[in-house]
Amino acid sequence: MNIKDKIxxxxxxxFSNFFRSNSKLLHNYIFxxxxxxxxxxxxxxxxxxKFWINCEKIITEKATSYLFTIATNLFLNEYSKxxxxxxxxxxxxxxxxxxxxxxxxxEKQFHAKLTNAISSLSEAQRTAFLMHRIxxxxxxxxxxxxxxxxxxxxxxxxxxxxxxxxxxxxx
Amino acid sequence: xxxxxFLAKWLNNEITEEELKKHVSxxxxxxxxxxISASDMLETPEFDLEEALSEIKKLHEKTNVKKLTTIKxxxxxxxxxxxxxxxxxxxxxxxxxxxTQLAEKISFELPDNSSVNLxxxxxxxxxxxxxxxxxxxxxxxxxxxxxxKGSKFTxxxxxxxxxxxxxxxxxxxxxxxxxVFCYEGVVSATYQNKxxxxxxxxxxxxxxxxxxxxxxxxxxxxxxxxxxSSFKSLPFKYVIxxxxxxxxxxxxxxxxxxxxxxxxxxxxxxxxxALQAISVPLNLNYTIINEGNVSLHP
Numbered sequence: 007m008n009i010k011d012k013i014x015x016x017x018x019x020x021f022s023n024f025f026r027s028n029s030k031l032l033h034n035y036i037f038x039x040x041x042x043x044x045x046x047x048x049x050x051x052x053x054x055x056k057f058w059i060n061c062e063k064i065i066t067e068k069a070t071s072y073l074f075t076i077a078t079n080l081f082l083n084e085y086s087k088x089x090x091x092x093x094x095x096x097x098x099x100x101x102x103x104x105x106x107x108x109x110x111x112x113e114k115q116f117h118a119k120l121t122n123a124i125s126s127l128s129e130a131q132r133t134a135f136l137m138h139r140i141x142x143x144x145x146x147x148x149x150x151x152x153x154x155x156x157x158x159x160x161x162x163x164x165x166x167x168x169x170x171x172x173x174x175x176x177x
Numbered sequence: 178x179x180x181x182x183f184l185a186k187w188l189n190n191e192i193t194e195e196e197l198k199k200h201v202s203x204x205x206x207x208x209x210x211x212x213i214s215a216s217d218m219l220e221t222p223e224f225d226l227e228e229a230l231s232e233i234k235k236l237h238e239k240t241n242v243k244k245l246t247t248i249k250x251x252x253x254x255x256x257x258x259x260x261x262x263x264x265x266x267x268x269x270x271x272x273x274x275x276x277t278q279l280a281e282k283i284s285f286e287l288p289d290n291s292s293v294n295l296x297x298x299x300x301x302x303x304x305x306x307x308x309x310x311x312x313x314x315x316x317x318x319x320x321x322x323x324x325x326k327g328s329k330f331t332x333x334x335x336x337x338x339x340x341x342x343x344x345x346x347x348x349x350x351x352x353x354x355x356x357v358f359c360y361e362g363v364v365s366a367t368y369q370n371k372x373x374x375x376x377x378x379x380x381x382x383x384x385x386x387x388x389x390x391x392x393x394x395x396x397x398x399x400x401x402x403x404x405x406s407s408f409k410s411l412p413f414k415y416v417i418x419x420x421x422x423x424x425x426x427x428x429x430x431x432x433x434x435x436x437x438x439x440x441x442x443x444x445x446x447x448x449x450x451a452l453q454a455i456s457v458p459l460n461l462n463y464t465i466i467n468e469g470n471v472s473l474h475p
Contacts, residue, residue: 025230033224043222054233099220120215139216164182170212
């Protein structure tokens, strides 16, 4: 990589493009961890700001994982202070496309169960599972962003599904 | 090989439903499918991307401004310090300069009351602050010094240095011509790394590579202080240059006369008499072309 790659993110236009393609995912990622929208907003802001300030040190290939590392560290600092319990009942909404009344009722009940079950998942399982389902990220991409192996992602997703089923059956 | 994370593999289409059935019941698969399709309908809270971006840009600008002001502040401090240091340096090392124009002579006193007469087109530079510790000055051109007794007094020139303890002497350092006249006491001159003692009533003259002592000076002060320029066996070129300096004119003449040795003098008080004084001995005539130009010709 040459110098141009490194200073690329300092340029406002380049930074803006990087922000537009990664901020929603980062926002979701923090949200999956804690279910707190305000905290997600704050961390996205702080993380990108820190990213921009350190733009000169950033290598293009590592940019996204660097961003996620900053955000994760910020989250660990902030979240330990805030002590908010993660509850996704009111924050994870559902996009209903098939709106027949009977269907709706059943769907609504099931979604309530689902969000409940999602809330009870471990932070790691929930994050990996939702990044896959909601953000449509591949295992490999999730692994890169979180700085873990693809095997670890598979394990988290497998256990997430397993736990979600058990939780829903128990209700 | 037994697949540990079969659910993840199935979700990623890496194993078929048939393969999955080895691990889980059909009932469970049905529920998994429901969970997956319901999950896919989930939506995360809205995130106003552009607003967040503009907020970050604002914050970034502030941090940049902060950085900039720190840098500016640093430069301000640095600039002030630099100013203090340099001004101290200049004050303590400040040179006093005396210069004369063409056709101008001046006299002045040094901090120790030694007097200096400066001939035309000459310059003297010294540091008054350091004068008490070091009587030293730089000379370009010609000057007559009447030095009060005291510590070593040094005249530095591009051609050589002249040191005395207290005496009257004249120094010329022009182009390649170096001459020291001693009128009183003893003068020591350093020329081409050799130190020469010049007693009263003698002079030392060096022109290019040749140097010579000339004994017996009758006058008590240099002729130029009596408003005339005297020469003894000096190439005509230097006589012309001195003439041009004294009268602020330009003389055109045949360059073949440059090396002719001239002995004699010219006055500083009248151009025509002076021109006669330098032209007649060489069988030349002169023509005053205009105010600033004279030509010498056969």
